[in-house]
Amino acid sequence: MRSVRIATWNVNSVKQRLPRLLPWLDERRPDVVCLQETKLTDDAFGELLGEELAARG
Numbered sequence: 001m002r003s004v005r006i007a008t009w010n011v012n013s014v015k016q017r018l019p020r021l022l023p024w025l026d027e028r029r030p031d032v033v034c035l036q037e038t039k040l041t042d043d044a045f046g047e048l049l050g051e052e053l054a055a056r057g
Contacts, residue, residue, distance in 0.1 A: 008034040025056055
């Protein structure tokens with residue numbers, strides 16, 4: 001049986017944490033990630049991270 005890895009992070013502004021966020025995701029490789037306090041609209045989040053997250057699955 002395979003377990004599911006869930007990771008959470010209160011990023012308090014994705015724009016400010018982006019240099020740390022992507023390496024953190026690569027290191028942790030979660031199945032589900034919950035980011036709190038992104039300080040972005042859904043559209044802005046997609047524009048900023050859509051391709052990066054899609055490339056990571």
